[in-house]
Amino acid sequence: MEYRRFGNDIILRLDPGEEICASLLFLADKEDIMLAGISGLGAINSFTTGVFYTAEKQYHSNDFEGYFEISSLTGTLSRQEDRPYLHVHMSAGDVKGNVFGGHLNRAVVSATAEIVIHIIDGEVGRKYSDEVGLNLFEF
Amino acid sequence: MEYRRFGNDIILRLDPGEEICASLLFLADKEDIMLAGISGLGAINSFTTGVFYTAEKQYHSNDFEGYFEISSLTGTLSRQEDRPYLHVHMSAGDVKGNVFGGHLNRAVVSATAEIVIHIIDGEVGRKYSDEVGLNLFEF
Amino acid sequence: MEYRRFGNDIILRLDPGEEICASLLFLADKEDIMLAGISGLGAINSFTTGVFYTAEKQYHSNDFEGYFEISSLTGTLSRQEDRPYLHVHMSAGDVKGNVFGGHLNRAVVSATAEIVIHIIDGEVGRKYSDEVGLNLFEF
Numbered sequence: 001m002e003y004r005r006f007g008n009d010i011i012l013r014l015d016p017g018e019e020i021c022a023s024l025l026f027l028a029d030k031e032d033i034m035l036a037g038i039s040g041l042g043a044i045n046s047f048t049t050g051v052f053y054t055a056e057k058q059y060h061s062n063d064f065e066g067y068f069e070i071s072s073l074t075g076t077l078s079r080q081e082d083r084p085y086l087h088v089h090m091s092a093g094d095v096k097g098n099v100f101g102g103h104l105n106r107a108v109v110s111a112t113a114e115i116v117i118h119i120i121d122g123e124v125g126r127k128y129s130d131e132v133g134l135n136l137f138e139f
Numbered sequence: 140m141e142y143r144r145f146g147n148d149i150i151l152r153l154d155p156g157e158e159i160c161a162s163l164l165f166l167a168d169k170e171d172i173m174l175a176g177i178s179g180l181g182a183i184n185s186f187t188t189g190v191f192y193t194a195e196k197q198y199h200s201n202d203f204e205g206y207f208e209i210s211s212l213t214g215t216l217s218r219q220e221d222r223p224y225l226h227v228h229m230s231a232g233d234v235k236g237n238v239f240g241g242h243l244n245r246a247v248v249s250a251t252a253e254i255v256i257h258i259i260d261g262e263v264g265r266k267y268s269d270e271v272g273l274n275l276f277e278f
Numbered sequence: 279m280e281y282r283r284f285g286n287d288i289i290l291r292l293d294p295g296e297e298i299c300a301s302l303l304f305l306a307d308k309e310d311i312m313l314a315g316i317s318g319l320g321a322i323n324s325f326t327t328g329v330f331y332t333a334e335k336q337y338h339s340n341d342f343e344g345y346f347e348i349s350s351l352t353g354t355l356s357r358q359e360d361r362p363y364l365h366v367h368m369s370a371g372d373v374k375g376n377v378f379g380g381h382l383n384r385a386v387v388s389a390t391a392e393i394v395i396h397i398i399d400g401e402v403g404r405k406y407s408d409e410v411g412l413n414l415f416e417f
Contacts, residue, residue: 002417006400011313011354013415016332035150037178037255039315041352041367043330043381051208051234052182054155054249062236069329071369071379072211072230072350074180076150076253087253089180091210091230091238091350091369093380095329097340099369102208102232103182110332111410114354114365116315118257118396122145132250137152139141174289176317176394190347190373191321193294193388201375211350211369213319215289215392226392228319230349230369230377241347241371242321257396261284271389276291278280 003027008121014042014113019106020073021086027117028077028084035120038088040073042113047092049102057133064100068092070107071099073115080126080135142166147260153181153252158245159212160225166256167216167223174259177227179212181252188229188241196272203239207231209246210238212254219265219274281305286399292320292391297384298351299364305395306355306362313398316366318351320391327368327380335411342378346370348385349377351393358404358413 001023003012010031014023024038045067050059075088091101127138140162142151149170153162163177184206189198214227230240266277279301281290288309292301302316323345328337353366369379405416 002415004400004402004417006313006398009315009396009398009400011398011400011402011415011417013417016410035145037148037257039178039317039352041365041381043332045332049208049232049236051206051232051236052250053206053234054182054184060234064236067329067331069327069367069380071367072213072352074178074211074213074350074352076255087180089208089210091232091377091379093327093329093369093378095331095338097327097329097342097378097380099230099238099377099379100232100236101210101230101238102236103180111330111412112414114415116354116396116398118148118255118315120145120148120150120255122143122148122150124143124150132155134250136251137141137150137253139143139150139152174284176287176396178317188347188371188375190345190371190375191389192345192373193321193323199373203375211352213317213350213352215394226319228347228349230371238369238377239371239375240349240369240377241375242319257287257394259284259287259289259394261282261287261289263282263289271294273389275390276280276289276392278282278289278291 008119010117036077040115043111045110047107048105147258149256175216179254182250184249186246187244286397288395290393314355318393321389323388325385326383
């Protein structure tokens with residue numbers, strides 16, 4: 001991982017073997033990010049996405065292995081009880097260009113990942129909702 | 140719907156049952172947004188996307204029902220004749236992670252949606268193009 | 279191609295027959311953009327995406343023709359040896375809403391494309407990595 005901050009924007013490069021979610025949480029902690037939007041791309045060879053079953057209030061996950069290109073990585077960094085909280089969704093295309101994705105649990109970089117983090121001067125917390133079964137933005 | 144504005148960025152949470160396009164237009168009207176970029180994610184259970192047939196100058200639509208995760212929501216808010224104009228495209232993954240999408244007509248939130256709206260200090264209008272058959276940005 | 283710059287944001291419209299990658303590089307050169315994030319949507323009728331085979335250090339490409347809607351266009355503009363360097367990935371949905379994508383080599387606009395370019399006040403270069411086989415961000 002290498003990055004540089006320019007004002008409220010961070011440009012981040014991840015390297016082979018690095019896991020995207022863990023890396024973004026590490027960065028949020030190190031740079032003391034309270035609130036940010038995330039946008040990125042890259043190449044990965046192993047990832048897990050989830051889909052939330054609202055009736056069961058549970059995520060079901062799908063695992064993928066092989067050559068994949070992240071076609072979009074979209075999400076936010078916020079805080080829950082003063083700790084960084086990441087919420088990112090992803091689409092990734094396989095060797096034929098077929099695209100798979102959903103809620104991102106983990107993705108391991110195979111070649112490089114390039115992520116823009118747009119820091120917002122403010123704070124939004126999160127609170128668990130019994131009704132929904134997720135940690136929702138709390139204003 | 141709940142949101143907070145920090146400078147030129149708005150963080151928006153949508154709740155179960157809320158429709159994304161209508162909610163974004165409501166927000167644009169309420170916050171008097173002239174021009175903005177939109178980026179988001181979420182979980183939805185019913186949506187319609189369209190694809191534009193350029194020869195016919197018409198959209199054909201596809202309807203989807205079930206557990207879906209928005210992997211990307213991308214678009215703009217602008218104005219046409221002083222009224223808010225939304226143009227958003229979306230990808231969403233199903234329970235197997237297969238991704239579907241296109242021009243977004245409607246999407247109903249099942250659990251939550253989290254959207255970042257980046258307001259741009261400026262104005263771009265729209266005008267119907269007979270040649271293309273769409274309302275295009277007019278500079 | 280028509281566009282307007284508002285502070286650090288550019289709103290760009292591409293027209294039928296224009297190729298997205300070439301247009302973004304032209305804009306980067308003309309507007310002297312050193313570093314920027316890119317987000318967009320649109321309708322295209324011909325495009326090529328690639329997937330990087332890390333073992334071979336080569337891209338394999340897939341060609342698509344037909345009515346497609348760009349569901350997400352995500353990337354960066356940076357510089358390599360003082361020349362604009364574009365890195366964009368894309369997802370696009372076909373007439374059934376099936377989404378295809380990956381590293382974007384070329385995409386030809388069929389109706390319109392609407393792209394937001396967020397200029398970052400800074401510079402990040404690129405350098406070829408023998409190990410990875412790609413031009414990576416260099417900080």
